[in-house]
Amino acid sequence: MAMLQIISLVNSANNKIVIFVGRARSRETSVGPRAKRLKGRKGQDVEEASRDDVYLRISQNLDDSQVRDLRNYLGSKELLPVRDLQRMDPHQMCNKLEQRGELWKGDPSLLERLMRKVGRDDFADEAKGIAAKEMEDLSDSAESSDD
Template sequence: MAGADERRTRQDLYLEISRELTDEEVSDIRGYIGGKQLPTGSIQRATAQEMFNMLERKRILKKGDLSFLVKLMESIDRQEFAEAANEIAEQESEDKGSAEELEALITRNRVLLTKRLQVSSLFPHLIERGLLLIDEKEDINSKTTTQGKAEALLDLLSRQGKCTPDVFMEILKLGNHEHIVIQLRDVLEKKGYSCWMDITKMGGGDKLHAEIDRGIRQAKVVISCVTPNYTKSDSCQNEVELAYRLKKPLVPVLLEKTAWPPEGPMAMPFAQLLYIDFTKESKEHPWKGAKLNDLITSLEQRLKQ
């Protein structure tokens, strides 16, 4: 049970119910929903918590509406859990504006997100915040394409209504090193360099592609912050390819251990280049010391070319 000073969530309640119910009560729940709300075969060995999560995926338990859970708890004479479900539903209704804002954010940027989202790197941060369960992760991973996994994750976040726009953006930054790259931009701008970066441009579609094209064409040097996910991203591959074809000087910066040159479309542009290795620097604030000096030196050399 959540501490007195903590806000109790539906997942807290699901877990508490699952731990407290007797085998007979769980069996009664299976009998109540089996063959009606959920297929009987899918819940024969499911815990109460697993059944509640299945009901969420069926949209029977929704953000701000736990009335079906209330009925379930009343059917087995567990009034204390019915009352707790009502309280949590009221809390969620108060937060519904944030959920709708997230859904709107995802809708506006869906094309960009499905192309660039590196789903596997987001899993640990989502699980840590209680926004993703293991069975939900497995369901997303069962999709055969990167875009399919991104679609499934976005659908889940929109449907469950538990994540706010601010938390979503924070997780995106943690998952794709955006916060680290923004730090680099800030460091370079303080040193007098004019910088452009596409990851601050949430929008998508033709407008975003035109901005990226213009940004690369106007650049004197292109710095690539390389990770395994970066090398697999279609959008990042296209950007490196465009810079290479335009004969823009490339400066690769390694943020995570990556095969060199990377396999695939980035192999040719990077094959003859030496990367600057930041993999052993601070994960939160790597842009300082000897490695930063190496980067500045490389940048200056290419600006003089």
Template sequence: MAENPRQDLFLDISQNLVDAEIRDLRNYVIGAKILPAGFVEKANAHQIFNQLEKQQKLKLGDLSLLANILRKIGRNDYAEQAEELAENEMKDSSKEQSDLACKRRRLDTTETKGNEGLEPFAAIQHPVANLKELHLYDNKIGNVCLRSLAAVLHHLPCLKKLDLSCNSIRDADLASLATSLHHVPSLQFITLCNNPITEMDIKDFAQTIPKMPALKQLNLVPYKTAHLDDTASTSISTMLTRLPALERLNLTNISMQDAGFRDMVTAVEERSVDLKLLYSEHLVPRATTGSIQLCGDGPEDGNYDIFDLCSDDETSSD
């Protein structure tokens, strides 16, 4: 029979609670409306715990409800065991993800939720040569988790696609990610859409990102509108010189002042590689130059314009 630490703990608690503790357990679970009274009144402790698990109230790596219940009935010893078990489950889960990554070219943890404040990448202790794509869309990734990822990027030398959209990324730790990107020279795609990043975060990221010869697409779209002054806009223009292969830069939901935006347009003009620049039309000044052509349909269809760099001899196409 496969080892099941949870069931071992549930059984151990059930066998060692005295009658008064079992009565308190039932009363608390009923009084707090955690489970229906009709079920709890006839159930023993083991059955109550199993029902909590069945109703997904005791999720993998999170036994805080169980620990709280045990403390309510005065069993701090078992509450501490439950918390230790939850911590071990989270470590085991992280290791499984790492082992899976070692075997796969693409790792997609989209909408698995619940990683904010954790370090799920800490288990990656050796190079993962096969991993090409890492999709972490909508995982509640916060700054602690982002630092954990940045610390192991040197183990992902062949990574080509990194999706960190719809998370909780903000503040200086975005720059810590940028600082570590030199470990993944093959990276071609980065998306940071719909994160609570600010003007300062964008500026720090642009100033910190190293030269990345393979990067083709960068999506830097804040959850709420970010207002860049001319200095911050110029930092993006300077960033473009370190991204020689960039073909698409998404800056929608970012407002810019006249001088900074025109400086960026000039930087796009001077590139040797065609670059599509996406931005929110109503948030930037109107700008037209000789070699940049308006290709989008305006804010009615997607709320952004697409500017496409065109050479003197031919017009680039999608």
């Protein structure tokens, strides 16, 4: 169900009123396609961590020296073009590696190795856990399709 969103702004310098009318997005569309909904305490919906969530947290939590180390490692191993790396944040690097088939498919070894190289064992362990969950989901869906 689409709702209209009306925003009005008043510019005090020119005494003008600007009104924007557009369609508001429902909150349900903010959940990524890979995320699953779980029931948390008191019945609230809680989102299970997805790959994109991990990429985003990595991007938000690496300090400048860790990002530099990540860029240097990816460039030296020729996993991504060096000319592109300088413009990318860690989230974009992870997405590009996934597009190239270097990350995931149930195998977290590259992301785990990258995070350990930059000193972030917490993200390495989280990537390993998500990959294990994805492999479990894949085996469950394969078993159900065989029936």
